[in-house]
Amino acid sequence: MNTNEHSNGFSANATMAKVSFAMVALALMLGGCADMQHLAPSASLRDPGALAATQALAAADDAGAWPPTDWWTAFGDPQLGVLIQEAEQGSPTLAVAAARTRRALAAANAGKAALYPRAYADVSSTRDQFSANGLTPPPYAGSDQTVDQLQVTLTWQADFWGKNRSAYEAALGAARAADVDAHAAALTLTTSLAQAYVQLQRAFEQRDIAMSTLRDREALLALTRQRTVAGLDSRVELKQAESALPATREQVAGIDERIGLLRNQIAALIGAGPDRGLAITRPALKIASRPGLPSSVPVELLGRRPDLVAQRWRVEAASRNIASAKAEFYPNVNLLLFVGLQSLSGGNLLTAASRMGGAGPAVTLPIFDGGRLRANLAGRDADYDIAVGEYNQGLADAMRDVVDQLVSMRSVDAQRVEQRSALETAQQAYTLSLMRYREGLGNYLQVLSAEQPMLAQQSLDAELDARELAVSINLIRALGGGFEPAAALAQAQSR
Numbered sequence: 001m002n003t004n005e006h007s008n009g010f011s012a013n014a015t016m017a018k019v020s021f022a023m024v025a026l027a028l029m030l031g032g033c034a035d036m037q038h039l040a041p042s043a044s045l046r047d048p049g050a051l052a053a054t055q056a057l058a059a060a061d062d063a064g065a066w067p068p069t070d071w072w073t074a075f076g077d078p079q080l081g082v083l084i085q086e087a088e089q090g091s092p093t094l095a096v097a098a099a100r101t102r103r104a105l106a107a108a109n110a111g112k113a114a115l116y117p118r119a120y121a122d123v124s125s126t127r128d129q130f131s132a133n134g135l136t137p138p139p140y141a142g143s144d145q146t147v148d149q150l151q152v153t154l155t156w157q158a159d160f161w162g163k164n165r166s167a168y169e170a171a172l173g174a175a176r177a178a179d180v181d182a183h184a185a186a187l188t189l190t191t192s193l194a195q196a197y198v199q200l201q202r203a204f205e206q207r208d209i210a211m212s213t214l215r216d217r218e219a220l221l222a223l224t225r226q227r228t229v230a231g232l233d234s235r236v237e238l239k240q241a242e243s244a245l246p247a248t249r250e251q252v253a254g255i256d257e258r259i260g261l262l263r264n265q266i267a268a269l270i271g272a273g274p275d276r277g278l279a280i281t282r283p284a285l286k287i288a289s290r291p292g293l294p295s296s297v298p299v300e301l302l303g304r305r306p307d308l309v310a311q312r313w314r315v316e317a318a319s320r321n322i323a324s325a326k327a328e329f330y331p332n333v334n335l336l337l338f339v340g341l342q343s344l345s346g347g348n349l350l351t352a353a354s355r356m357g358g359a360g361p362a363v364t365l366p367i368f369d370g371g372r373l374r375a376n377l378a379g380r381d382a383d384y385d386i387a388v389g390e391y392n393q394g395l396a397d398a399m400r401d402v403v404d405q406l407v408s409m410r411s412v413d414a415q416r417v418e419q420r421s422a423l424e425t426a427q428q429a430y431t432l433s434l435m436r437y438r439e440g441l442g443n444y445l446q447v448l449s450a451e452q453p454m455l456a457q458q459s460l461d462a463e464l465d466a467r468e469l470a471v472s473i474n475l476i477r478a479l480g481g482g483f484e485p486a487a488a489l490a491q492a493q494s495r
Contacts, residue, residue, distance in 0.1 A: 039374060042381075043392075045388055046392040065292065066294050066304060067291060067481055071481060077285045083270055094185060105179075108168065108172045112168050112172075122340075129143075130143055151338055154337040155334060155335065158335055160333060169320040170318075171317070173313045177311070180306045180313065191477040196269065198469045203259045204283070206258075209462065210248060210251045217241070220434075221245065240444060240448070263278060266280060293406070301399070308391070322384055324380075341356065342354055398478070402478045405474050406475075416464055419461060419464060423461055426456075
């Protein structure tokens, strides 16, 4: 290349630089005129302190601690711990939640890739027939030639306005929300499993009552037969005593069905087959000490409940989506650099004369788009308002959930006091009526009349035992079930 060629090359480059600078300047001026006025979200995050709960929590024991991650060990039943461990390892529900987390993380990584330059290589060899009347000059006009090309291209979208960065941060927030959702799914699964286990224990206790009733009625039938032979009772009393046995056996069969169904339910919750349910033995849950209520519930509940933490991340993601949508109102600048080799007929592809290259910006201006950008931004604002509204409602529901369990605990305590007194009285009345019947001073109808209240109170006793366990588990769930936000965030960041 001679001196004039060098000079012309430098002149061309300088001219290209001036044109590029003018294009960028024009883009900045026109982009600054993009109209996004009167578009903004209207919702705002609610302060937990604005939810008045002082009086509702006043009578609660505030000497408690937040539930530990292995909260189920407090109920003293090793079998429950085994079942929960199997559920955490083999539940399809948790596997789906983990897969959703991985999918969200993959989407975030894809968004992160847009922040960096992209390079790719292109190798081609094409056999072309050039038109004799086209733009190709002689001697190639009207001939068949092979066009060989080897090119490396580097592109980068200059993220001056933060569109790609905000989109990546939005995707990252969604991934963190999905990760916390997995913790929420685990909490829902383990507490549901524990509740089914409580109902299984209740069914066994109801079966004990039914079997005890069956034995008592068998003894009562024998006594009635003796009285009928002695002429103290008629066949009416005898038939009444005989009919009571099938009804009791029917009740036992119904309870056995309930036990079988609960075993199947528990097996399905842990992701196993019905045979696993058959191996579940009688539960032995007990409450050594009730879970207390931490003194900092209104403040720390936001970080202790995984559903609230996940929703807070969704609000953050929606905020970053708004920033990304606003950046689309400004010019989009792409920088391009390519170098390579190109030749006809392939014989001189690898020579210095075949080299080619180019560089320069490409600017896209949002001048007129029929309102697409405004509609997109308005949609992002609405998404933010939805996320904030769901978060605010979730916060209110979380506080209600905690207070509901406290109300239920007080109710169980009040019912327990009255139930114990009623059970003791009903048992005494049944014992006296049975004693009078044996001594010939009473009749069968009096025994039946005394038996019904006693059975009702025995059933209520088992029901209150189950309710006390269920409410304790619900309170643990309402307090987050041992969710550790710092550990979850560190785990998510490491992934």
